[in-house]
Amino acid sequence: MKAIIDCNNFYCSCERLFKPKLDKKPVVVLSNNDGCIISRSNEAKKLGVEMAGPYFKAKPLIEKYDVAVFSSNYNLYGDLSWRVMETLRILLGKNNVEVYSVDEAFLDLSIFPENELQTIAEKIKETVEMWTGIKVSIGVAPTKVLAKVANRLSKKYVSTYNGVMVLDNEEKINHALKHTQISEIWGVGRQYAEKLSQLFCIYDALQLSRMSEEFGRTHLGGVTGVRLIKELKGEPVKETDDELVSKKMIATTRMFGSPVSDIASIKEAVATYTSRAAEKLRRQHGAAKTISVFVVTKEENHNVDYRGATLGDSVTLPAATSFTNELIKPAVAIVDRLFKNGTQYKKAGVMLSGIVPDNSIQANLFLSETKNCERKLMDMIDNVNFSQRNDVLKFAASGTVRNWKMQQNHISPRYTTRWNELYEVS
DNA sequence: TCTGGGGTCCTAGGACCC
């Protein structure tokens, strides 16, 4: 049997941990640049604050009900996430915990007898909450997709299930599926949900679970659809256990704090994002063959589409590299090609792809002897920046003023990762 | 008028996830 455990309203719970006064009060956390709402406490949900809705639209509601607002504090969330995952690893053994996202992990519970799973799950929940202060919910079922169904319902009907639901027989599974709309199934997004209901009159998960695998193949994205149907029927799909430690694509993209119309600022931003992406690349000991850059214009015509046009281009490098300076040059050159005078831009991004392990970089006749020095320089920069953060060392191309940087007007202290921001007990 | 059969690699784009 498998389980999915997830932290309730994770970012909000992290903020509340250090502000007990906010318990039972509505809380929201904003995305980067304080753009939209990405986490809401139950109280905020009840008020009708929408998920992923723009902050400015929810502002009247937020002010009226005195909702506590926080900018995202990823230092804090990252550390608390690690504590939750570490607790699970201690309880279940490293190999039975698969971290799925910052606030979720799949657990392999096949080591326990089936008739004890309810108790075991309750015990896990209790321990995580006691050790970390973060509330969690657990769904247990024969497959991951069904575990997700159980997890959702355990939260939806919390007064009955108290955050733990075990689906260990057909009757329970069917009952749960019946009470799950298709759009609430893991792997069915808006497009598929619309298609299923309008074309095939399929509205709940039970109906979908009774369709054939061929139906999944034809209408729900090929093999992905086949897997989904299988899992709904209770047949676990074998996973290709090729530890996905190394990413196949690395991206760093950001909105600007305010629209930018000069090419110099955009080049600085792109150089900065390239540095960050290159760091991520070196952390996984990779080297990239392709770098892409895109910019997004500020849309003048609001009634059409607020997103604005995305203009991008990419360059394939003569040899895969992880050196910041070798990546910045082509990235900035792309900006030269994309930039149009008199246009306002609100976002830019850098993507690295064609990633290979850096010990297998294909030999290139023209590689110079100075490579070793550069590698050492990169390591040194990474070490200093990692221990100090905030980019103590950076390339000149990244600029020093950075007036395009994002806004974070409601940021909380990094309580658990900075000595001078420690929580104080008075 | 008629134009093989099989394969690989790459890219763009669509759909999904948190």
Add this chain to the structure above:
DNA sequence: TCTGGGGTCCTAGGACCC
């Protein structure tokens, strides 16, 4: 006035090869 930032997987189709 103001709408995030990362990722994944899959398919189709084009270019190319023998």
